Amino acid sequence: MKQAEIKKLTTEELLKRIDEVQLGLKRMRINHKVSELENPLTIRATRRTVARLKTELTKRKP
Numbered sequence: 001m002k003q004a005e006i007k008k009l010t011t012e013e014l015l016k017r018i019d020e021v022q023l024g025l026k027r028m029r030i031n032h033k034v035s036e037l038e039n040p041l042t043i044r045a046t047r048r049t050v051a052r053l054k055t056e057l058t059k060r061k062p
Contacts, residue, residue, distance in 0.1 A: 001049050006056050014060075018053045021046060 009017065025046045032040060 014057050021050050
């Protein structure tokens with residue numbers, strides 16, 4: 001997810017998206033432990049997406 005897309009989201013959408021992406025990350029990690037993922041770099045990309053979303057959320061707080 002690009003930074004420009006993240007900035008367009010409302011605060012409620014940001015919170016919802018953070019929950020969804022974190023849940024997906026947990027699933028990816030579990031699946032990777034059981035059997036390797038085709039592309040393990042997706043875990044890194046997802047983790048960075050969560051960080052971008054949380055950073056934008058922190059910027060919006062007064």
